[in-house]
Amino acid sequence: MLTFGPDQFYFLLQGLKWTLLLSAISFVGGGVIGLLVALARTSGIGALQGITRGYIAVFQGTPLLMQLFVIFYGVALLDVSTDPWMAVALAFTAHASAFLGDIWRGSIEAVPRGQTQAARALGLGYIARMRDIVLPQALKISLPATIGFLVQLIKGTSLAAIVGFVELARAGQIISNLIFQPLLVFGIVGLIYFAVCWPLSLLGDRAERMLAAGSR
Amino acid sequence: MYQLDFTVVIERFPELLVGAAATLGLATAGILLALVIGVLGAAMRQSRYLLSRVVVRAFVELIRNTPFLVQIFFLFFALPFAGVRLSPTTTAIIALAINGGAYSIEIIRGGIESIHRGQTEAGLALGLSRIDVFRFVVLRPALRAIYPALTSQFILLTLTSSVCASIAAFELTSVAQKVEADTFRSFEVYFTITGIYLALSWMMMTLFGVIGRRAFSYPTA
Numbered sequence: 001m002l003t004f005g006p007d008q009f010y011f012l013l014q015g016l017k018w019t020l021l022l023s024a025i026s027f028v029g030g031g032v033i034g035l036l037v038a039l040a041r042t043s044g045i046g047a048l049q050g051i052t053r054g055y056i057a058v059f060q061g062t063p064l065l066m067q068l069f070v071i072f073y074g075v076a077l078l079d080v081s082t083d084p085w086m087a088v089a090l091a092f093t094a095h096a097s098a099f100l101g102d103i104w105r106g107s108i109e110a111v112p113r114g115q116t117q118a119a120r121a122l123g124l125g126y127i128a129r130m131r132d133i134v135l136p137q138a139l140k141i142s143l144p145a146t147i148g149f150l151v152q153l154i155k156g157t158s159l160a161a162i163v164g165f166v167e168l169a170r171a172g173q174i175i176s177n178l179i180f181q182p183l184l185v186f187g188i189v190g191l192i193y194f195a196v197c198w199p200l201s202l203l204g205d206r207a208e209r210m211l212a213a214g215s216r
Numbered sequence: 217m218y219q220l221d222f223t224v225v226i227e228r229f230p231e232l233l234v235g236a237a238a239t240l241g242l243a244t245a246g247i248l249l250a251l252v253i254g255v256l257g258a259a260m261r262q263s264r265y266l267l268s269r270v271v272v273r274a275f276v277e278l279i280r281n282t283p284f285l286v287q288i289f290f291l292f293f294a295l296p297f298a299g300v301r302l303s304p305t306t307t308a309i310i311a312l313a314i315n316g317g318a319y320s321i322e323i324i325r326g327g328i329e330s331i332h333r334g335q336t337e338a339g340l341a342l343g344l345s346r347i348d349v350f351r352f353v354v355l356r357p358a359l360r361a362i363y364p365a366l367t368s369q370f371i372l373l374t375l376t377s378s379v380c381a382s383i384a385a386f387e388l389t390s391v392a393q394k395v396e397a398d399t400f401r402s403f404e405v406y407f408t409i410t411g412i413y414l415a416l417s418w419m420m421m422t423l424f425g426v427i428g429r430r431a432f433s434y435p436t437a
Contacts, residue, residue: 062417063375064375069406155281155282162379162382169283183294193281194278198281201281
């Protein structure tokens with residue numbers, strides 16, 4: 001009978017590679033779209049604000065698993081041949097864009113209004129005002145929540161296992177079915193997730209303390 | 217070109233509503249137990265014994281930094297290993313309670329720490345009894361401070377309960393999986409129950425909003 005050895009551990013690490021890749025793609029892709037969502041949400045243009053408000057509300061009010069299912073099976077219905085992995089990445093990207101969009105909306109609104117007014121008075125246009133005045137300050141304010149969401153996203157990618165994508169959690173299921181030691185395998189899988197997420201959580205806590213100290 | 221067909225979903229809609237009710241039941245049980253874990257954990261977190269503080273801290277960090285899916289799988293296999301035989305649905309409730317409990321501990325701890333010591337001293341100096349000081353000076357303002365965070369955590373826990381389908385617990389997602397297996401209408405089924413989940417979370421948001429306004433609408437400043 002097989003036991004848990006270096007080969008099995010290596011297989012889990014292969015899964016971890018896909019977990020990290022999926023998280024990175026969704027975080028970066030979701031970040032780009034999320035920035036547009038945040039800007040639209042704070043644009044002052046009624047229609048744009050309404051649409052992005054609805055977009056955010058739908059993603060925040062439904063389970064991540066359902067977002068994954070609907071996008072995964074929805075993409076499959078389109079007459080385009082795509083890799084299942086593209087559909088999974090698309091689902092997590094959309095999820096991340098809504099959550100990051102809302103976090104950054106909050107941060108943009110938290111930048112004191114006087115900053116925008118002063119920039120306006122100096123004759124800066126929208127782009128310069130956002131790029132040079134508002135967004136750099138908003139970024140600092142958003143740091144703890146953004147890091148917190150990254151941890152949620154990494155953990156969330158484990159749901160890709162349910163549609164058969166072999167990342168860390170699915171790799172754990174495969175090994176567990178092979179060697180019949182679920183406690184050992186899922187214990188190790190949990191510890192690997194912990195080793196990735198905990199340092200990020202600590203970093204997030206630190207960012208929060210620094211922000212609190214700075215605003216005093 | 218694929219033709220969308222929602223007729224099968226409409227035919228099986230009563231089943232889906234039963235699933236939605238099961239999700240609410242599962243989530244409510246999980247939330248209530250999570251609240252108990254949250255209060256006990258937050259109390260232990262304030263304890264003067266180092267061991268109790270360290271144990272709670274480790275529990276919170278471990279749960280917050282691992283996926284719910286892995287937690288529920290671990291529990292699903294760990295309980296029988298420990299000689300405890302429970303149905304998947306009961307296992308799911310325990311998993312939700314543990315996960316929600318860890319987040320609640322942190323939220324409740326934050327609330328308790330937000331009450332300045334001077335408030336308690338002022339209450340005592342005004343001649344309030346210790347119990348009244350706890351009820352009116354510590355507990356109520358602390359509850360009010362944490363209410364929004366705690367209730368959003370509860371809504372999140374309800375949405376997370378969809379993952380319990382992976383151990384075949386009885387709730388909305390697992391009912392939907394059964395309908396999907398019978399009809400092969402994956403997109404239509406999941407699109408519909410996504411709408412049901414959205415309705416559930418809006419219902420909870422409204423309910424928590426009403427309760428919050430009734431319980432905490434008293435002047436502060």
